[in-house]
Amino acid sequence: MVVNFTTKRMALKIRCGNALFRVEPTHMIIEPNKCRQLTINRMPGPIQTDKAIVQYIDIEKDAQDAKAAFKAADGAGTKIPHIKIKLVAAASGGRKMSREVLDE
Template identity: 35%
Template sequence: MALNIDPPASTFDSVKGSLNKHTIVNTTDKRHAFKIKCSNNLFYRVSSVYGFVDPNGKKPIDVHRLPGGLPGADRFVVQWAEVPAEESDPKAPFLAQAQSGEVVFNVTANPAAATTTAAPPAAEEKKE
């Protein structure tokens, strides 16, 4: 696989939102363009949707989970295409449908309250 993700998975706070850092790692001696897609664009943002990773290089990316929404699993797909050193537009290979591979990393959103004890329900007021 030309590109890998480190770490390959992460967990986010679905109540408060949170930020996790990942790294795209190029395991080849070729330059690659990448494109990041997400299964839930409503609650996730990524620092670089398109970019380049130099030969045997690394590209840090920030994945931000916005507060709210239901807990659960989502995934990011990092697509890549080998590009020449003179390529300046990271979108170009994907517009030309030159994608040569992809890697998936899974994310999970859990409520922070899941680790705390919930307060008992308030007593009902009786009306006579």
């Protein structure tokens, strides 16, 4: 679950560093003081860690396409803030799952 506690509309872009984790949706718009569902699935593969990068920007009231908003921000040279989330998956009986937020 992703929550927008601000008074502004936010566009989010979420991606992972390898093919073992799948994110859905990869782009979304969250209205002020609302929430949206975010799903991260682990595909079969070796035990390893990864991170999800969540980029976010304020968008105008009439914006309807989060992907286009990020393309425009990139084209304008805007520095886009982000949050890194550590993703860990292990075999049964192995390490516990982690949902740490990284300060990198």
